[in-house]
Amino acid sequence: MDNNNLNTEGQKEVVASSKKSTIFTPKFLKISLVVLALILALGGFFTVKNVKLINSYENKAYPGAYILSKDLSGLNEEELKNSISSLLQDISNKELAVNANSSEFKISYKDLDASLNSEDLVNEILNFGKNESFFKKLNLIKKPENREYEFEVLFNDEKLNAFVSDISSSVNVAPTNASINISGNAISISNDSTGLKLNTDELIKNIKDKIKDMKAPNLVEVVGNVEVVDADIKASALGTVQNKLSSFTTKYPSGPSGTNLQLAARNIDNQIVMPGETFSTEKAIGPTTLENGFVEANTYVGGEVVPGVGGGVCQVSSTLYNAMLRAGIIPIERLNHMMPVSYVPIGLDATLADNLIDLKFTNTTDYPIVINTYAGNGSLTxxxxxxxxxxxxxxxxxxSVPLGPLSADVYLNSYNANGELVNKQYLDRSTYQPLPN
Incomplete structure (x- = not known):
């Protein structure tokens, strides 16, 4: 009975072993090799196909590239440039409208030389994804995500500034200063008026912020801020000018020097010097040229008396200097003549020379100062x-304290209401050359 069982089990093992060995028959192996070859062939086919697909975009924009909703996918460099040029043409047709002081001023983007950096933009679009891995590139092509490219519109700054300058010329209104006229003891004051001024810096900034946006509408509107400008000299301030502080008179001869003196005196008559302002005698008189009405008269040049246009105006500055000191005002700039003059004491003269020598003072008070002049009949006040x-x-x-015929020290004495000397201030020393023989 045991033998029978052994035989039976042995037979089973032999049968099982026989069945297992049939799996690896030549036929089976042949079929397996065919399947493997097919798989490799299919894999190679798809790999080659994908390589070709990726290579086809080597010089083209990957899918998903858009500008202003325009699809740029698959475009090469030249096609991209043409497409962007078409976009620029559309942008150039836009207009800018500036509203300022109830007026509208327009200009086209084209007239502002609208442009964009197309080269950088084309390079950015073409280079997208090109440095990625094989499978990343494949994914960007087969499953693209939309990319909206943006750019700033560029403009010619000079043309934009010129446009804003034209607006300011139309909008701006200069304020009118109050003026004063003193005749004898009679004082008359004209009213001041406010002006208007376009805030050009703010406007240019606001314009640039809006027009650089590629998504701006076809009509870009900007409001120009127009500010009210007060007059520098107001009638209310001139109302404090009620008293004569000082006066000084010199005598002058008739002739060409007298003509120049009268013209110079007229030019500085009723000049207003506001608090904190510096008065320039040279600037107030103006260039002493033939075009301005001045004539030739004797002048001091190089130690000699020679004819020169404007000779005689220095008597106006010297007279002004003496009136200034008597008002308690000390100049910040003053120079004596090269040679002594006869119309004021030695050391109390003040010369002028265009663009070289000036007589100046600064109003350090809280009130306007007015210079009043009278010239006629040989007398200048x-x-x-x-x-x-x-x-x-x-x-x-x-x-004036003479130190000799060609030198003097000058002091300014201050007296109180009782006529008592309370201060003696040294001003300067003047030295001269002798008059020519």
Missing amino acids: IEFWSDISIKNGMTYEPV
């Missing part, structure tokens, strides 16, 4: 007017 409080009850008198 210059007065300083303002609020009497700026003299603090003092009287001022310049004093």
Whole structure:
């Protein structure tokens, strides 16, 4: 019975072993090799196909590239440039409208030389994805995600500035200063008026912020801020000019020098010097040229008396200097003549020369100062007017102390209401050359 069982089990094992060995028959192996070859062939086919697909985009934009909703996918460099040029043409047809002070001013983008950096933009589009891995590139092509490219519109700054300048020329209104006229003891004051001024810096900034946007509408509207500008000299300020602070008179001869003197005196008559402002005698008189009405007269040049246009105006500056000191005002710039003059004491003269020598003072008070002049019949008088409080009850008198025929020291004496000398201030020393024989 045991033998039978052994035989039976042995037979089973032999049968099982026989069945297993049939799996690896030549036929089976042949079929397997065919399937493997087919798989490899199909894999190679798809690999080659994908390589060709990726290579086809080597010089083209990957799918999903858009500008202003325009599809640029698959375009090469030249096609991209043409497409962007078409976009630029559309942008050039846009207009800019500026509203300022109830007026509208328009200009086209084309007239502002609208442009864009197309080369950088084309390179950015073409280079997208080109440095990625094989499978990343394949994914970008087969399953693209849309990319909206943006750019700034560029403009010619000079043309934009010129456009804004034209607007300001149309909008701006200069304020009118109040003026004053003193004749004898009569004072008349004209009213001031406000002006308008376009804030050009702000406008240019706002324009650039809007027009650089490629998605801006066909009509870009910008509001120009127009500000009210007050007059520098207001009638209310001139109302404080009520008192004569000082006066000084010199005599002059008739002739060409007298003609120049009268013209120069007229040019500085009723000049207003506001608080903190510096007065320039040279600037107030203006260039002493034939075009301005001045004539040839004797002047000091190089130690000699020679004819020169404008000779005689220095008597106006010297007279002004003496009136200035008597108002308690000390100049910040003053120079004596090369040679002594006869119309003021030695050391109390002040010369002028266009673009070279000036007589200046700064109004350090809280009130306007007005210079008043009278010239006629051989007599020149210059007065300083303002609020009497700026003299603090003092009287001022310049004093020349000659050190010889060609030199002098000058002091400014201050007297109180009782006529008592309370201060003696040294001003400067003047030295001269002798008059030519």
